[in-house]
Amino acid sequence: MARGFGDGLPAMPVACGFDEFDHVALIHRHRPQWQDHRVMARDLAAFTMPAKTFQVEFVAAVHCWASGRFDHEYAKSRTGFKARVLAVFNNDSHLEAEDPALVTFR
DSSP: OHHHHSSOOOOOOOOGGGOOOOHHHHHHHHSGGGGSHHHHHHHHHTSSSHHHHHHHHHHHHHHHHHTSTTGGGOSSOHHHHHHHHHHHHHOGGGGOSSSOOOOOOO
C-alpha cells in the first residue's frame, strides 16, 4: 500500500486488544476430526453445497464459543476476547493519533 501511495505513510497505531479470535481453533473444537484437512474435505464433499455446509458448521462453532459456556475448552476464550476489546475502548490512548479513526460496533 505504501508503494502505491507514493511516499511513506504515517505510522499506523495498533490496538492489540482487537486481535482476532482463532477461527481455526473454533472449528477444530466444534469438529475435532476436521483437524485433518483430508477428513474435512471428504466430509464436506459429501454435501451438494460444501461451502454452505462449512458455513453452517462454522456459525455453530462461533455460537458455541460466543456463548461463554465453554470458555474453559478454548485457549482464547470469548470472555477473554471481550475483556481485551473493552479494555481498548476504556483506554483512550489509541485515540491520540493526529487524525483518529472512529470505530463502531453494533
